[in-house]
Amino acid sequence: MNEQVNHKEVIKRDPLSGNGRNKTLLRFTTAGSVDDGKSTLIGRLLYDSKSIFEDQMEHIIEAGKRRGKQEVDLSLLTDGLKAEREQGITIDVAYRYFATPKRKFIIADTPGHIQYTRNMVTGASTADLAVILVDARNGVLEQTIRHSYIARLLDIRHIIFCVNKMDLVDYSEDVFNKVKAGLDKLIAKLDIDNPSIIPISAKNGDNVVDRSENMSWYTGKPFLSQLETVEIIKDKDLENQRFPVQYIIRPQSDKYHDYRGYAGRIAGGNFKPGDEIVVLPSMLKSKIKSIDILDKSFEESKIGDSVTITLDDDIDISRGDMIVGAGNMPNIGQEVKMIICWFNERPLRERSKYVIRHTTSEARCIIQSIDSKLNVNTLEEDYEDKSIHMNDVARISVKTTRSLYYDDYKVNNTTGSVVIIDEATNETVAAGMIQAE
Amino acid sequence: MGDKIKINSEHIKELENEAIYVMREVAAQFENPVLLFSGGKDSIVLVHLARKAFWPARIPFRLLHIDTGHNFEETLKFRDELARELDVELLVHYVQDSIDKGRVVEEKGVNASRNKLQTVTLLDAIEEIKADVAIGGGRRDEEKARAKERFFSHRDEFGQWDPKNQRPELWNIFNGRKLMGEHFRVFPISNWTELDVWQYIRYENIKLPGLYYTHKRQVFKRDGLWLAWAPFMELKPTEEVITTDVRCRTIGDITCTGVTLSKADNLEDIIAEIAATRSAERGSRHDDKRSEAAMEERKREGYF
8 A cells, every 4th residue: 555656657548549449348356465556556557548537636646645645646546435545455346447449447456355355256256357466575475376266266267467566676587487486386276277477566657558668578468458458258158048037028018018028138148039949947948039129129149138038939937037048958956066155254054044046036045065165375175174254165065945047157157156145134145156067 | 420430339238238137137126116317317328228128118117306406407308208208207306395394404605505415305205105226327437435336235224325334246146135124226337437328328329408518508617617507506706607618517406517618519529528538527526525535425324
């Protein structure tokens, strides 16, 4: 938090010149500990990409002065709550937005401290990419392992390791290579497919937006151009058709008297009129008649689209049912294994009952067994200690009151994820990634 | 104009898909939803998204407007026409009624505004009409306390927001379970920026009140911001009312809605103007200038 920057040195570039062109959306999450310079890095991205308005800038200059700071503290840009500003820490996930001519970015900024593992899991659940900060002076620490493991657990396919504070080690290539060697081991151990390792100084802007003159030995891309150009391999299942039914549309108006549409967001594959489908749980077969959205019908719709589907046959379908392609059925069952991250102060207990939410369906469940506890700092699995407290990660088996139609989380993040809710308090107490056979 | 611009923006499409999904979750998870409608562009976009989400059925939400009594006349006309066109029920609750009943006390002085008073009227309305969820057009890019908001934001029986103790929100699984007397605020366009909203309006050709386009208006300058003048507003001795070409960047209660000097009379020019602007959208909202934590404090109490 004590990273400061002279904002006059910041080189500006205009992100809006590509306004109106086709832009893709990249969602990423950032993890790092309190003093890794994460807020400074984000502040710099926002500032250098001109996503900070002049009045917001004036505001933090004023706020900094009130706290007796001489230089502009970019980290002040990202502290949202009064308590955070007072304590100089980040408590909760905050979302930030910026755009360059190539992409629009959504940052889920999560606190990296161990007691906030749950926030990192939350931020990672919607991210395509994770940025993990490593202090050049310290190299790989327990928290680096924890952050990388969680990113992998949530099936994030790209990780950018920013080796920060290079200015404090004289921009030394040797120091960087030592840190990199440690990261390479971790990358191999966690089987991370598309890693990049970038030496930066968030405080001074080296290799953040522009290539650093202080580290001419580094030949890779600066951080922002890596973010702009990385090919997003979303873990989206393009083959197996999955359509969880969200809501039934029955206008019952004169014009649309017999219209019966199934509203939802496509969770897997592409759907076209004429496709043969099966409805779960009834197992009844039909064909897709039309795919509608606001008085238009579409020839095709793809994963991620929110649409309304009509079928050739009148079938009794309600929310929580799933329309799937005939011939590529998901797993169907009441006994499910998963890895969970526990979020609540009250510990998880075997044999307790909870509410489970999966896609658009809800059931009750009982925790049949806690199978093991994972140490996210050492990656060891403990089969003896089964006390699961807030921020713990564990393998569990649950039994549900009705069948779930699910895929393995790594195959389909939507049909493979659940949240667990405490029936008494209605709090969301866990996130679960289903492990199918 | 429409032919010249070909927006083929994947990110806008993705934001739309997300917002429609959220709208449908509201309809599925709650019994008595209302959509908070102010006549401003964000709530007009919400209504458009709701139409898309439920077509060919009617929007399954009633519209609720908290009327401060300090409105732009045109906004009210626009509001009434839209409600008629959609064939949905429009509920209007008045801050004046809350003042008359002694529920709130009118602020005094030159910066007096009814904006903050709306919270009480809003919470009373939610209780009176037994709404279990209110859909709002809040966006996380607007303000730093809003950056912490969930899509499904829980409110206790006093209508309060507890930002330090929010439910984790994962993937697109939204937990709208609640106890008696509690309610939710839902923000379908959480992930949109001001520019996204304008691009979407152009993309979808959404009709807006004329106030968003250039027009002649009586304005005056206060603390560096241009404000629309209305006869009930007190001026400081140094302030002078002039008539010039302006457009509204946000539309809310007149007393705290800033205007921009502008000759932009079409969406393309407005977008170019916003893209080039160097001040924040809410920077033109006088109510946010009150303190560093003004929004957070109002939101905790139950503000929009």
